[in-house]
Amino acid sequence: MADQQQTGPAQGAFRAVGRGLPRRKVLFALDVFEDCGPPLEAVIALARRLDADVAGLLIEDEDVLALAHHPGTAFLSTLTVARQAVGPTDYERAYRYRVESLRRQIEAISHRRQVQIALQVRRARMEAEVVAACAAGDLIVVTWSYGAPFGGALGRRARAGAAAAALAEAATGSVLLLRDSNPAGAALLVAYDGSVAAERAFAAASELGGRNGRQVTVLLGTRSLEQASVWGARLAERAAAEGLNLVLMQGSSAAAEDLCAAAARLGPVLLVLGADQSLAQAEEGRALLDRVGCSVMLVR
Template sequence: MDKSEQELAIKRILVALDASTHSLAALEAAASLAANLQAELIGLFVEDENLLHLAGLPFAHEFNSSSAVRQPMSSEKMERQLRLQASQARRALQVAADRVEARWSFRTVRGQVTASVLAAALEADLLAMGRVSRPLSRHSRLGSTAREASTRTRRSVLLMQHGRNLNYPVLVTYDGTPAAGQAMETAVKMAQATGDELNVLLLAQTRDAADQLKEDLSARLGQRGLKVQFHWLPQATVDNLAKMVQASENCVLVLGGENPLLQAEAIQELLDRTDCPVMLVR
């Protein structure tokens, strides 16, 4: 990689924590990256002001799943629940960070979840969060905060879900642009950390252009100690890329570049159609 790509560094990883198992998967992945990159973990818990407002309304109730009893809800009770969740999130962060001997910090803020997460992400190099998958509803597979983060933040984003980790072969897109070079460097570091092979998906309109990209990358990656497989995607559509990811069964998808396939609307459609961990490099 050229000098600008080699200088790509992730030193501060923000983890958006909540009560979901998806955010815990993001925490575990972030801790793994922090260990490999000598990065700091920053935990963020947002006390959702919308929930607090709703809990204070006179008709607000909660349903106890264990007793099947409906009980009145209040803003005070919701505040206690949020404080408990924040405490649990902090403890989970501490355990994960201590396990990999990473520096860490934690803070709680009150506000709208999406706006608070995006604002905090500006202070980090990478935002890690759960994608809030809902398998029974294909069109709501990506949660609202994850959806906004995937397109609005200028920071790199790692999207995880429960039951997945980073210990899979890495699949990275490459179109020859500087942005794709940054994604490639990130993918190389991730593949080196796990010892898995690196699969490069060449985004080129012609076979000659794909062969040129492969030749350039082969020379650059030759000294990185990785097993590299190249694949050409002649028709760069979301449908074709989604099929490629699904055919891989288990992979970590790293996206970056200037191809129209990697722009906001296409990325969101791709995220809705795939379940693997996704790193959006910016």
């Protein structure tokens, strides 16, 4: 079950894509309990930087909807902090109201920012639908609460890393996990280990930061000074060619801790990783995504 609508004023055709980031559509997926205002503003700013269109995917989670009929479920009001009896009809009505409210909020932002947003509303299982929608976007944007059991209201980090990593593995495009800060204006942080995936991440960071002189900090993931020098020289040459404001830092093989510390030290930052980079893989990757306090882009 799905419906699709165009919101906001009509705009011109898709323009030429940027070098290194062959994205054409930014897909913003959110569940109905998220506050879409700040994240959507960030997505719009990012799409403008990438000359990309914005698509919205609003998911009515079947699992959540089914709770109304579940005989073993208890509902607790966060307003009155008391247990409440909720019938299926009232539950459905409250859900629809929330969806409409969110839709109006998106339309208002679309109108104010003069951006065309193709909004789809689908009733499905959340994670499966997001994975399925990945084919429709070059960049999938989910908020940090994605995958969290309370929809972000409680324990924002819970399971977010695992969910994001799973999504990145399944998705054909890149994935952006949004945190509080706006990645469109933040400094960029790249974890570089010389791999092809790291090269891709650096290219994406160059694309995002090169046009307006944003600082791109590269953490060189090696203890070897010699290796670090080689990588640094190579990156500096490319940065000079592209006019990047490049800062090099040497880390260690235990890069997850180094990344978390660097991100905390740099303030508002967007961490750019290759989706298949070892740092983003397996348990270490999940732990990193859970712990790091900034937005993360996994580049495929």
